[in-house]
Amino acid sequence: MVIGVPRCLFYYRYQTLIRSFFNELDIEYVISDPSNKKILEDGKKIAPDEACFSLKMFLGHVKNLEGKCDYIFIPRIESVKLDEKVCTNFYLLYDLVNNLFDIKILDFNIDEQKRKTEKSAFIQLGLFLGFSYNRVITAYNHAKEKEKKVKNNNILKQTCILNNNCKKVLVAGHPYNIYDEFIGKPLIDTLKKNNIEIVYSDIYDTKNIEEESSIISEEVYWTFNKEILGAIGKYKDNVDGIILVSAFPCGPDSLINELVIRKIKDIPILNIILDEANSDTGLVTRLESFIDIINKESAYE
Amino acid sequence: MGNKKAYLGIDIGSISTKGVIIDENNNIICSSYLWTKGVPIQAVKNLLKELKKNLPDGYIVVSCGTTGSARRLIGIMTGASVIKNEITAHAIGTSSIYKDVKTIFEIGGQDSKIILIDNGIVTDYAMNTICAAGTGAFLSSQAKRLEIDVQDFGRIALTSKNPTKIAARCTVFAESDLVHKAQIGHKKEDIIAGLCYSVVNNYLNNVAKGKKIKPPIVFQGGVSKNIGVVKAFCDVTGEDIITDPNGHLMGALGVAILSKKEKEEVFDFNVLDLDFETKGYECKRCPNHCEIIAIKKDKKIIDTWGNRCERGAII
Known part of the structure; x- marks a missing residue:
């Protein structure tokens, strides 16, 4: 069978x-x-x-x-x-x-x-x-x-990246979009090609989720979105930018991402909505511009 | 042939192609602006011809940059030393003229953006996402419906004393609302002015939503030539709106400035007369069927893109 x-x-x-x-x-x-x-x-x-x-x-x-x-x-x-x-x-x-x-x-x-x-x-x-x-x-x-081991391992690897001096972006979204070969991969590839290290929102220990997600909202009843908010709360001060990734049309994301954009003001945020009609050209322009913002002065040289 | 250095910037958008040549102090010494008409290569050929003709004696172009949606294609073909996205290019171009600019509104043919700048550096931006409502394409289709020339749009709008309220969330609904307002007896100039306001409200509520708009504000893109929209922006934001006669050239100016820092090499204005060929085809090596573009120079492939994986890479 x-x-x-x-x-x-x-x-x-x-x-x-x-x-x-x-x-x-x-x-x-x-x-x-x-x-x-x-x-x-x-x-x-x-x-x-x-x-x-x-x-x-x-x-x-x-x-x-x-x-x-x-x-x-x-x-x-x-x-x-x-x-x-x-x-x-x-x-x-x-x-x-x-x-x-x-x-x-x-x-x-x-x-x-x-x-x-x-x-x-x-x-x-x-x-x-x-x-x-x-x-x-x-x-x-x-x-x-085994699951716990893999998770801890990933968190450990991510901690190394977070302690690294390179430019980092938190890619915040549902793992089924971010890791999908067709949906999220072009985005991830473009970031890597531009030497941006990626911090993933799903590689996150939910131990302090209540506290970490409450920075954005104290009452979110969608577990998956709450975990993304927790990751944003935990990692936001250690990354150079946040990219919110969602697939069109996503109800919970449209509400939650709006909340994030309104509440977090001290770090560049890019909201990317992926849909099946997208060409990569528009995506690349948006990402490149965002990377220029993150690289600040060096992009102008 | 001269000995004063000059730098070329080309901005190839979906609707129009813009080119500038600047001197070492970022002054525009000549420029050109024409329609892309869906054939970027031909447009750039014509653009280069015009620029070459207008370039004053004594200058020699030593570097070139490209921006706009066809930046990569044209960048590879012209051997550009810098290929930059239009947002950064616009910011650099604009802040070279308006040193303390804080906000750029840009409404083009198919997209609209807002760029926030601090000390000449982009700190935030937003672009329209899935929908093109409230861009130039919307205004020109409404102008057609009202049977007026889109160039007269602004002038007519200014004659209105009482702009009609038009729902502008979506082009389709705006159009039916517009018909409705005309049928119940609103004056034509009021409707036209109403459209200008609806473009502005749509822009501020969608693209610029949640952004801190700080003066000085520079308004660019094709729609900035419409004085009706400019006035509506002044009214709604309560700020002065700066428009520049060279507003459409800011992207080209920005990459020209960026190209100054690159390696210098005398630019050949006839570069596109070489035997270039572009070919688009569907890669069949996996179920993704990527659309791949290959550029051939003298029958030899010099670059390809569009492939999502290595299987599609043919160089």
């Missing part, structure tokens, strides 16, 4: 956990190809009109997995923290795919409000796949350790 995992949306948040969990249980899995134009075009054809760029891409990834797997792994995520929500897309994915595709989907449901935790979701998944409770719980614990 092969399980297909779309390389989109939740994937970038849970990739270490998902991969390690399946590896621990010796389950064969396939991850869809990195995003490309064909995947996007396929997604656009089947997506509802109002879907955001990222969701269109996601549906393309599901399409990409058709015929390559027996089951497809599409979590239904409603809330990952008490009293907080995630973007609606994350809890409609399951039903959306179920309606649009003739494909078998694995049950996986995280809803902290109803005490359906990440752990219980993985346990249920393991049991459904025919493994014993003990084996599943061990696999989950090992996967969780």
Whole structure:
């Protein structure tokens, strides 16, 4: 049996956990190809009109997995923290795919409000796949350790960059946009080409999130956006600029990014909205101008 | 041939192509302005011809810079020593003339921007994002609808005593609102003045949203030639708005100034008469199907761009 995992949306948040969990249980899995134009075009054809760029891409990834797997792994995520929500897309994915595709989907449901935790979701998944409770719980614990290790490692690497003397930019946005080969990669590549070091908003320890995000707003109930705000609060004094990256049209981002722009005045901020009709030319002009601002005097020599 | 050094700056925009030649003290010694008409290479050829003709005796161009949306294409072809984005170029050009400028409003054919400057250095900027409402294209399409020449627009607007309020959030809605206002009996000059105000309000509420606008303010771009819009900006911001007869040349001036710091080499005005060829094609090496542009000089590829990955790089 092969399980297909779309390389989109939740994937970038849970990739270490998902991969390690399946590896621990010796389950064969396939991850869809990195995003490309064909995947996007396929997604656009089947997506509802109002879907955001990222969701269109996601549906393309599901399409990409058709015929390559027996089951497809599409979590239904409603809330990952008490009293907080995630973007609606994350809890409609399951039903959306179920309606649009003739494909078998694995049950996986995280809803902290109803005490359906990440752990219980993985346990249920393991049991459904025919493994014993003990084996599943061990696999989950090992996967969780691995996730922690990777995370700490990334934070350590990022701390080195933050302590570095080079020009740094905090790229703040959802990991499924920033790390996507088609959505965020041209932006990241342009920054690197211009010798700008990148600090990522998702490489962030949420330990002090309440305090760090409250610099911008004390009450944000979208967990994913709150984490971005936390990262901005934590890193803003150690970077030369902030680039807010969002995919069109994103409800939570449009509100939250506006808040950031209004509240943070002491550091250059660039708001980049990516959509599927974008050419890289406009993006490059905006980024180059922003880099000139960051490099200040040296750009004029 | 002379011995006084001069520097060339070319700004190739989507609508118009601008060129200036400056002396060592940043004075414009000649300039040219013509339509791009979708063929940047030909436009620049014509531009260079004109500049060469108008260049006073005794000067020799030793460096060249390009800016504008075709900056890379033309920069490679002319062997420019500096290729710079238009925001930085405009800021440098403008602050060379208005030393203490703090804010630049720019409304062009298809885009609009605001640039905030402190001590000659850009500190912040914003550009219109997904929508082109309230740019030159909007005004010229409305002028057409009202059957007046876009060049008379400003003059007519100034005759209005009571500008009509027109919703300008979106070009489509503005147009239907405009028709509605005309049908219920608003005067033509009031509607025209109303359009000028709607451009300004749209600009201040979208592009300039949340930006601290500090005087002196310089207003540039094609729309700055419209005195109706200039007046509307004065009224709404309550500040003096500076427009410059050379406002359209600021980007070109900026890169010309930047090119002064680069390596000097005598510029050949006939450079574009060489056998250049550009070719756009779709790379089929992966599912991305990138649109790649290749420039050939004497049948040999000298540069390509547009590829998202190494697979598309053919040099």
